[in-house]
Amino acid sequence: MIEVDGLTVRFGGVTSLDDMSVTFESGTCGLIGPNGAGKTTFFNVLSGFVRPAAGTVRAFGEDLLSMVHFRRARWGVRRTFQTEQAIEQLSVFDNVAMVHEHAWLGGAGRRRDVLDAVEFVGLDVDPWAKVATLAAGQRRLVEVARAVVGRPRLVLLDEPAAGLPDTETEHLSEVIRRIPEHAGALTILVDHDMSLVSACCETTAVLDFGKLIASGPTAAVLRDERVVSAYLGTAEVL
């Protein structure tokens, strides 16, 4: 369970997150909102790249914000980014193993854990192939594998389906749905693809201009008037 209380982030004159208070219970939770709503900023707070002006985040009872950013991975935070982050010159195995290595999960089970993760995301390639030789959709799967390897506690997925064709989004959707059960992690999914969010997330929270405007069961949230009008203000239409 992730409890966010009064989280406020300011950059110069802009308030990116405005007194955000929400609880992510378990399983896969969605986080949606129009562009600029603060979703990636929220992830950046969780990753430790941004220091909030106010507020706390308690993750499974522990104060997440007091941890140094690179140690959060050891604690169990994993994340994908909007832009491609898989390292091209390294192999699939090395990419995933690196996360395992720096999470200090021990060398003994590393090989097994890495191959497990690669298999879990359904990546059907030679693990020693260099990522540079993979297609975009496969690289995305490598990133998801990096996010689920070992024993993560919190998995943050930032627009994993962006730019993918429908078939690959389908596959990704199935993978994401199985993450909580396979890895025992709480997953927060940010995406603009509403069908993906509906398919994967039991609960969803909605941000608009840094403020939380709705949260609860996904189906109900997506029909909420305030959410609809927030989106109709931009080019995104449900």
Next chain:
Amino acid sequence: MPSWQDFQPFIVSGLALGGVYALSGVGMVVLYQATGVVYLAFGAVGAMGALIAWSLINDAHAPGWVGWLVCVAFSAVVTLGYGMVFGRALAKRDPLIKAVATLGLTLVLFGLMDLLWTTSGGESRAITLPTDGGGFTIGQVQVDWTQVIGLGAGIVITVVTGAFLRYTKLGTAMRAMANDREITATLGVPVRRVEAAAWLGCGVLAGVAGVLLADLVALDATTLTFLVISSLAAALIARLRSITLTFAAAILIGLVHDLLTPITSLTNYRDMTPFVLAAVALLVLSRSRVLSRSREEM
């Protein structure tokens, strides 16, 4: 420890030098704000312009003002040319790449200068301005007009640029571009023309600085090319943002550097002044920085 009297002439020379550093620093800051380029070739361009002026005056016997004009024109043209070709080609790249590219230009100019105006043979060149001879005295210190021009130019350029940025359409456009180039373009601002203006302005200042520094310091390719570091130091102390701060920092650098001259125990280290001040400023001012982005996307 030298006496107050010993320091006085160095206060004057330090202020004059600081003024020219301010002039250069402001030029670099404005260009950086408008284009994201730290123009490290600033010194080299002015140096070559000054050498061309020297050749015109000494070999072609052209009148002084023609030489200075050619120097400024040369610097302006080369800078504008670079900006239109390479500035544009690298427009979307990281500021680091853009800065390193200007180092490429610096090397080209540096090589050309050594090729065309070789320093082997021990001959030294000098530029004299008509304002060198005359002057006045403040108390016991001799001040010549060139030094006044140095400081004056720095003050004038800082004030004028400040007003320009705040009150004119072109200046406001430059400030907008510093903030966000793409949004500014969508607002209908002719981004390319604004950039061209910024490059041109910077080039002109480089030429002016070249003439003044050639007179106040030395007409030597290496010296002039790397004096840009002092102006850069001032600009860095101002976080490449505030031109008033650039001015203040530049004056400080000029003063400290020259005031160290009569102190025998430190005089050999006075050339460290801009380096040390800039390094300290960079470190102190970056203390509170966390890895963060100000926009939604990474």
Next chain:
Amino acid sequence: MVGTAVATARPGQRSPLLKPGTGTLVRAGVAAALLLFALFGLPQLLSLYYIDSMTQVAVWSMAALGLGVLVGRVGLVSLGQVAVLAIGAWVAARLLFATSQPYPLVLLEAGLITMLIGTLIGLPALRLRGLYLALITLMLAGAITVVLATANFPNGGHGFFGYNGSLVNIPPIRRPGVAGSDPAYFRYAVVVAAVMFLLVLVHIRTRPGRAWAAIRQSEPSALAAGINTWFYKLWALALASFITGVAGGVLAGADHYLYSIDFPTYYSITLLAVVLMGGAYSLWGAIVAGLLWQLLPSVLQTWGVSADWLTILFGVGVLQVLTTAPAGLADQVPKDLARLGRLLRRLARRGAPARVARGG
């Protein structure tokens, strides 16, 4: 080039570090052959004039290697590596005059002390990124250059600085007993360089190399993966300083007499230029950089062409590399040759006009 999946993980498959593929073996073979040629062939073929240049190539290839680790592997641009080289040379000269330690020990000490100094000075700078980091290296290097100019290089005098301004007959910096002559010293330098390259290779193929690749790709992503980016950047800085320090030591013995004007500030810029042109990422690129900077001027000099043309060339090279071929010559030339090879093979196989080669 986009390939699609071929096979799933085979149970017995092992890491490429333990079972190198053919590509790696070929490259290792070529490297070994070139090394042997350099050690035994070149001294026979070249005149003393060119042997001297090649010794400089060895030295500056090491400096380029150090800078390449920073720029190519981690993405940190340093505009002050020549100042580090100067420190290494200074330390080595001081030790060589003051002690009678064997040469390899002196080189090691020079490397370690330079590593310490470089790391300590660079430590606070690591907080900065990109442009600001590069600029602060310029500032720090400038400061160091001034200090060295004032302190002067050791010339056999006494005292901490080992400099005696009034010395008339300055003793030359000694060379190792086994490598006194120029050709012998050249071989010595090549061996030292080979060791440095090997050192970097080992780093690249193991954990630090992978961490550097992650940091270069994206620092936030590396942090999110749990990599202590500050620590690995420090490691890269330490390695680069060590190698450059050793290079400085070799330079001391090569030149016999050191002066601060041998290490002007703008050399750091030229070094960056040749590293970019040779290819910052590839180890071969470091050798290309050394050749560009130390061999070409010698060649030009024999033709009566001024070395200034090279400075101009390097400036143009920087602009060209940054605007078109970011990976430099060492990357571009093999790619172009490979493309040519594919084209020729297709011509030979089909006996018909070849289509334009894709990818590469």
